[in-house]
Amino acid sequence: MHEQSLFASVPVHQHHELLQQLAGLTAMQPRHCLERRLIFKAFRKPGLAGRTGASQDLQQGDLQRLNKMLNGNLYYTQVIGSVSEQDFGSTAQIDQDTQMAGTDNAERDGSPSSSYDYERQSWRLEFRDIPEAGTRSAVTSRFMSSAALPRGDVVQAMNAWGYNFVTEYVVEGDMFVHNGIAIFLHRVLHYPDGGDSNLPRQQLPALKDMTLLEKSGSYVLQAFIIVQDGSNQETMKTASQHLFGLREQLKPAVLLEQADRLSLDTRAK
Amino acid sequence: MPITGVYFIPSNPNSSTALSTVTERLRAAFPDEDIAPIGRWALEQKLLRDTLGLLPASSTNKKPPNPRYMQFLSLSHYPTHGFIYTSEPADKPPAPNQTPTGPVNGIAPDHSPAPPMVMTTIPPASYGTLFQHFTYACQPFWSHRFTLAVPNGVVYDVGDFRVRLGDVRQTVPTARVRGTLVEIEWRGPSVVEAIPVAREDGSFGSVAGAGGIDLEADSGIDISAADIEESDIDAEYTATASLIREFWARLGMEGREAILIPGVGSEVKERLRRWKKAGSRTDIGRDDAEGEPDPWSGADVARQFMEVLRFNR
Numbered sequence: 001m002h003e004q005s006l007f008a009s010v011p012v013h014q015h016h017e018l019l020q021q022l023a024g025l026t027a028m029q030p031r032h033c034l035e036r037r038l039i040f041k042a043f044r045k046p047g048l049a050g051r052t053g054a055s056q057d058l059q060q061g062d063l064q065r066l067n068k069m070l071n072g073n074l075y076y077t078q079v080i081g082s083v084s085e086q087d088f089g090s091t092a093q094i095d096q097d098t099q100m101a102g103t104d105n106a107e108r109d110g111s112p113s114s115s116y117d118y119e120r121q122s123w124r125l126e127f128r129d130i131p132e133a134g135t136r137s138a139v140t141s142r143f144m145s146s147a148a149l150p151r152g153d154v155v156q157a158m159n160a161w162g163y164n165f166v167t168e169y170v171v172e173g174d175m176f177v178h179n180g181i182a183i184f185l186h187r188v189l190h191y192p193d194g195g196d197s198n199l200p201r202q203q204l205p206a207l208k209d210m211t212l213l214e215k216s217g218s219y220v221l222q223a224f225i226i227v228q229d230g231s232n233q234e235t236m237k238t239a240s241q242h243l244f245g246l247r248e249q250l251k252p253a254v255l256l257e258q259a260d261r262l263s264l265d266t267r268a269k
Numbered sequence: 270m271p272i273t274g275v276y277f278i279p280s281n282p283n284s285s286t287a288l289s290t291v292t293e294r295l296r297a298a299f300p301d302e303d304i305a306p307i308g309r310w311a312l313e314q315k316l317l318r319d320t321l322g323l324l325p326a327s328s329t330n331k332k333p334p335n336p337r338y339m340q341f342l343s344l345s346h347y348p349t350h351g352f353i354y355t356s357e358p359a360d361k362p363p364a365p366n367q368t369p370t371g372p373v374n375g376i377a378p379d380h381s382p383a384p385p386m387v388m389t390t391i392p393p394a395s396y397g398t399l400f401q402h403f404t405y406a407c408q409p410f411w412s413h414r415f416t417l418a419v420p421n422g423v424v425y426d427v428g429d430f431r432v433r434l435g436d437v438r439q440t441v442p443t444a445r446v447r448g449t450l451v452e453i454e455w456r457g458p459s460v461v462e463a464i465p466v467a468r469e470d471g472s473f474g475s476v477a478g479a480g481g482i483d484l485e486a487d488s489g490i491d492i493s494a495a496d497i498e499e500s501d502i503d504a505e506y507t508a509t510a511s512l513i514r515e516f517w518a519r520l521g522m523e524g525r526e527a528i529l530i531p532g533v534g535s536e537v538k539e540r541l542r543r544w545k546k547a548g549s550r551t552d553i554g555r556d557d558a559e560g561e562p563d564p565w566s567g568a569d570v571a572r573q574f575m576e577v578l579r580f581n582r
Binding site (some may be wrong): 003042063066067069070072073075077127133143145146147148149150151157158159160161162166201237 | 320321323324325339353355356357358379385386389390391394395398399401402403405406407408409410413429564
């Protein structure tokens, strides 16, 4: 699969207005999204010193192929889970009995006091390659994959597969869909207690305690199309044409541009 | 999740497989049973190995590290999910935000026995995507070795057992015959089958009534969570394994066996733990709606298949 995107920076004072413009353009109400994003890094590849020896049972061609694979790229990848506002600032399920009064959920009378259950959290693995270089097209095009993972704790499986947990953050934003283009107006939130944990959080702090990555509070607008068959030049071209169409429509409000390729480098060094 | 055993009878690339012999022996050993196919089944396994372990050990190095595997398995009798079975990393992953300072040649200092395996189940849509991901983005540590398939398995019911037979064909990198698989599933009454599966929200519905609710379970056993201990499950697995072995012995075939292998039964025990926990705060009165199928069903038999199909070359 390939993802083609255009990006724009949206200052915070323009956010409300742009939301309304997008709602008008797409004829839909924004769909609010909150996502936990866990960053995993592929294990550092072991050095190859002293590993080149003669062998009887391995063809020279195989050896070359293996060496090429060993020197291939390693990547960061994300594991993303959708959460809701009620998941923040809640306590674990075990503490349900002691939670009765004084929590953030207190005003939600009548509804069962929600609690975030890490064991039930659904996840998906989202991989993005570094954007393709030397394309003549003025969109950011990158190889991607997205796959649902089992619920609950993903760290054990990710470790076995070759990935270490590095850190995590939260993305909040609004999603629109227009002419097959997904439009995501979002910003990144950091956890208040920093990132010193070696494991994903079992509980989430109150949403109001989350801090902004970009202190000014500005948003990123990403317009993207996912093309199933990236090798098909025709569909890739059609997708970028759609994106250019949207860029023209939004020109009075924001300027959608191709992103700097190296700023989206996902390779692990 | 029924209790099963898996046997594999290897065969030479150019000779015929043991499939017809097994079928004949099955008929001969159970003359009173009507041995007629009741259905078809299929299996596919893709095996990946750690890329570094594929390099020849050079004279300067001592023993190579234990091989690590990642196995993708799909079974037609568990169509709601695929299985991934992966060797645990031999060396503990280095702490994040810090460059690892392991041995430069990547050989772990200690040579413990083969690392334990981690079982994961994934939705069918993720099966191909994740496989592609690992072969694309993880080349320095995962290398696709081969793909095996049982394209045309046959299912028989023999008394209290269900038997699945099929020839294993290697499709990648070269097409060849590898041998014959026999899965023997116990379908008689079992305590394991009586443990209910948790629903989407983690509740157990009316079945989990910590006593009092008389529910006619399929297995004919009426129990509550308090009646079962984990030791009962172990005993059940051991007892059923001997039944399966007895069945296999009547066929008089030689084969590689996988029944009570590490990890078998762990999902059932986990289910029991959840059930016991839920028993204290039961919410009775909700309809037993069609929830999502148990994502862990079939994990035992998947482990057994992958155990016998973990070929080195």
